[in-house]
């Protein structure tokens with residue numbers, strides 16, 4: 001008896017899914033400061049965090065990261 005692997009190409013598609021929402025996060029880039037907003041489901045909440053951080057510290061430059069969601073589906 002022999003075992004034989006069979007490989008075949010199965011096409012898939014990846015697409016943005018709006019129901020996953022957008023996740024936004026801000027990082028203070030001032031020297032020596034490692035403050036982060038943490039992931040926020042509402043981009044406006046991230047902006048508010050930046051404004052509050054600037055008000056408390058005077059730090060005024062942030063790196064922002066936005067992420068969306070994507071789903072892979074098997075093509076029929």
Ligand SMILES: [Zn+2]
Pocket residue numbers: 028029030033034035053057059
């Ligand atoms: Zn800072």
